[in-house]
Amino acid sequence: xxxxxxxxxxxxxxxxxxxxxxxxxxxxxxxxxxxxxxxxxxxxxxxxxxxxxxxxxxxxxxxxxxxxxxxxxxxxxxxxxxxxxxxxxxxxxxxxxxxxxxxxxxxxxxxxxxxxxxxxxxxxxxxxxxxxxxxxxxxxxxxxxxxxxxxxxxxxxxxxxxxxxxxxxxxxxxxxxxxxxxxxxxxxxxxxxxxxxxxxxxxxxxxxxxxxxxxxxxxxxxxxxxxxxxxxxxxxxxxxxxxxxxxxxxxxxxxxxxxxxxxxxxxxxxxxxxxxxxxxxxxxxxxxxxxxxxxxxxxxxxxxxxxxxxxxxxxxxxxxxxxxxxxxxxxxxxxxxxxxxxxxxxxxxxxxxxxxxxxxxxxxxxxxxxxxxxxxxxxxxxxx
Amino acid sequence: xxxxxxxxxxxxxxxxxxxxxxxxxxxxxxxxxxxxxxxxxxxxxxxxxxxxxxxxxxxxxxxxxxxxxxxxxxxxxxxxxxxxxxxxxxxxxxxxxxxxxxxxxxxxxxxxxxxxxxxxxxxxxxxxxxxxxxxxxxxxxxxxxxxxxxxxxxxxxxxxxxxxxxxxxxxxxxxxxxxxxxxxxxxxxxxxxxxxxxxxxxxxxxxxxxxxxxxxxxxxxxxxxxxxxxxxxxx
Numbered sequence: 001x002x003x004x005x006x007x008x009x010x011x012x013x014x015x016x017x018x019x020x021x022x023x024x025x026x027x028x029x030x031x032x033x034x035x036x037x038x039x040x041x042x043x044x045x046x047x048x049x050x051x052x053x054x055x056x057x058x059x060x061x062x063x064x065x066x067x068x069x070x071x072x073x074x075x076x077x078x079x080x081x082x083x084x085x086x087x088x089x090x091x092x093x094x095x096x097x098x099x100x101x102x103x104x105x106x107x108x109x110x111x112x113x114x115x116x117x118x119x120x121x122x123x124x125x126x127x128x129x130x131x132x133x134x135x136x137x138x139x140x141x142x143x144x145x146x147x148x149x150x151x152x153x154x155x156x157x158x159x160x161x162x163x164x165x166x167x168x169x170x171x172x173x174x175x176x177x178x179x180x181x182x183x184x185x186x187x188x189x190x191x192x193x194x195x196x197x198x199x200x201x202x203x204x205x206x207x208x209x210x211x212x213x214x215x216x217x218x219x220x221x222x223x224x225x226x227x228x229x230x231x232x233x234x235x236x237x238x239x240x241x242x243x244x245x246x247x248x249x250x251x252x253x254x255x256x257x258x259x260x261x262x263x264x265x266x267x268x269x270x271x272x273x274x275x276x277x278x279x280x281x282x283x284x285x286x287x288x289x290x291x292x293x294x295x296x297x298x299x300x301x302x303x304x305x306x307x308x309x310x311x312x313x314x315x316x317x318x319x320x321x322x323x324x325x326x327x328x329x330x331x332x333x334x335x336x337x338x339x340x341x342x343x344x345x346x347x348x349x350x351x352x353x354x355x356x357x358x359x360x361x362x363x364x365x366x367x368x369x370x371x372x373x374x375x376x377x378x379x380x381x382x383x384x
Numbered sequence: 385x386x387x388x389x390x391x392x393x394x395x396x397x398x399x400x401x402x403x404x405x406x407x408x409x410x411x412x413x414x415x416x417x418x419x420x421x422x423x424x425x426x427x428x429x430x431x432x433x434x435x436x437x438x439x440x441x442x443x444x445x446x447x448x449x450x451x452x453x454x455x456x457x458x459x460x461x462x463x464x465x466x467x468x469x470x471x472x473x474x475x476x477x478x479x480x481x482x483x484x485x486x487x488x489x490x491x492x493x494x495x496x497x498x499x500x501x502x503x504x505x506x507x508x509x510x511x512x513x514x515x516x517x518x519x520x521x522x523x524x525x526x527x528x529x530x531x532x533x534x535x536x537x538x539x540x541x542x543x544x545x546x547x548x549x550x551x552x553x554x555x556x557x558x559x560x561x562x563x564x565x566x567x568x569x570x571x572x573x574x575x576x577x578x579x580x581x582x583x584x585x586x587x588x589x590x591x592x593x594x595x596x597x598x599x600x601x602x603x604x605x606x607x608x609x610x611x612x613x614x615x616x617x618x619x
Contacts, residue, residue, distance in 0.1 A: 007486055300475060300495050301466050303466045
């Protein structure tokens with residue numbers, strides 16, 4: 001009976017394509033919008049993604065997310081260093097500074113100051129130059145996206161020339177020389193990421209009484225990280241988070257205090273509703289149009305179970321195709337937007353969630369049709 | 385006794401309740417023997433379709449007894465009833481009811497597939513039976529590519545492909561012109577009627593009465609007469 005079910009479905013081209021289009025559109029909207037949302041959320045903790053080495057992040061207790069900077073006194077890192085179980089503790093500066101480009105325009109940059117001695121917290125991957133080049137005079141390392149985009153030199157003819165090693169710029173009226181190009185995760189606001197040493201960052205930064213943003217801590221081997229966090233908090237009165245806790249804190253802030261989840265959530269729900277409305281309605285109409293034939297099969301001896309399996313097979317078929325095309329289109333979109341400002345992240349969990357949503361749409365559509373077929377009196381076949 | 389295909393006694397059926405209740409059958413008695421073609425005739429609303437629906441097991445009767453080859457639908461589950469229909473009853477409908485997206489052979493194979501036969505075997509049997517009804521060259525045609533007469537031939541092939549004991553035909557010629565209707569009835573008479581099989585045909589078409597062995601006249605939910613075809617035509 002399976003091939004009869006499939007031929008009934010495929011034979012009605014217009015409805016078949018209508019159902020698949022509805023499911024494709026729903027699948028595409030749900031997957032693509034969720035992937036962009038996930039991408040955006042991932043960018044909120046991009047700075048943490050690139051700084052995975054320390055076990056513990058110590059900061060002002062009022063800090064709510066990675067860019068919510070509440071500077072600490074420079075002596076704090078010495079206090080942290082003194083806590084029992086700490087293998088090492090280094091200061092880190094993070095701040096938004098204005099860079100003046102050769103053509104006179106300004107660009108706000110995410111400047112990260114690394115501990116002068118150890119350079120802990122540096123970029124995950126160097127493309128040109130070396131991290132140790134930061135020890136040279138006025139040295140900075142710039143991320144690879146920005147050198148071709150926001151920090152590129154714009155020539156009089158409008159042509160953009162990428163920034164290269166040896167080029168100079170002004171950071172808050174201080175001379176800075178590019179000594180390296182690194183790969184860095186794009187931050188939430190897509191500003192250029194600039195690495196330099198802690199002491200040089202404090203020179204670049206506007207003069208303030210407190211400048212240190214974080215203390216990065218490594219626990220001694222064998223120490224429990226959560227115990228260490230509690231100990232640092234108790235000893236110094238500062239907040240101490242594991243990498244994962246700080247990431248969750250950041251994501252929660254964006255989820256709670258920005259309209260991003262609501263905006264994307266509305267679109268995802270809209271995709272689901274569109275799927276139910278278009279695919280569900282068309283599938284139901286398809287069953288309705290074929291009711292006489294389902295009745296004929298029923299009269300000829302097909303049991304309710306047999307007919308339900310036929311409808312489920314039809315729903316599974318359109319669901320699989322619609323999901324496949326939708327997710328495929330979303331993946332192509334993600335691939336094409338890989339090197340652009342657009343954030344896109346498509347983990348397997350999202351694919352599974354999208355598959356669940358499409359399955360729910362198909363189940364809802366099939367349930368309506370199944371209800372109709374189960375209630376169908378086979379005597380309908382004698383009505384002309 | 386063994387040659388009785390259908391025995392109905394005191395069968396009643398009503399639709400609706402209260403003042404809107406319609407009594408479609410008011411105690412029908414009828415016997416159909418194996419090897420005969422019984423026609424049910426009568427005006428619209430006389431209960432012909434209700435009676436064949438009950439005999440075919442697609443509608444529940446209210447009261448009375450109705451045995452089809454000794455089988456009573458009353459005390460069996462939906463599943464068993466469907467299984468009995470699938471194995472023992474063939475249907476020919478007024479509007480053919482061929483599934484439009486299936487080829488002639490696939491339509492004919494449907495009862496065999498319902499009975500659990502393998503697809504390849506079912507299609508092979510379907511092609512054989514289409515040959516017998518003179519449609520061997522149209523096995524791959526879709527219903528829309530066939531004339532009314534050809535579609536009814538395919539429907540007849542579908543009704544007999546699984547060798548049912550009883551074939552129920554509802555106005556099999558009403559959608560066909562006289563000549564085609566006549567040919568369809570010839571086919572039913574030649575190919576379908578057999579010693580082990582009975583046919584019950586509901587019709588308004590007096591031009592096909594000659595093919596019946598017996599004709600039962602219905603009116604207002606009763607069978608008012610059952611006579612030989614020849615006597616009926618003379619009367």
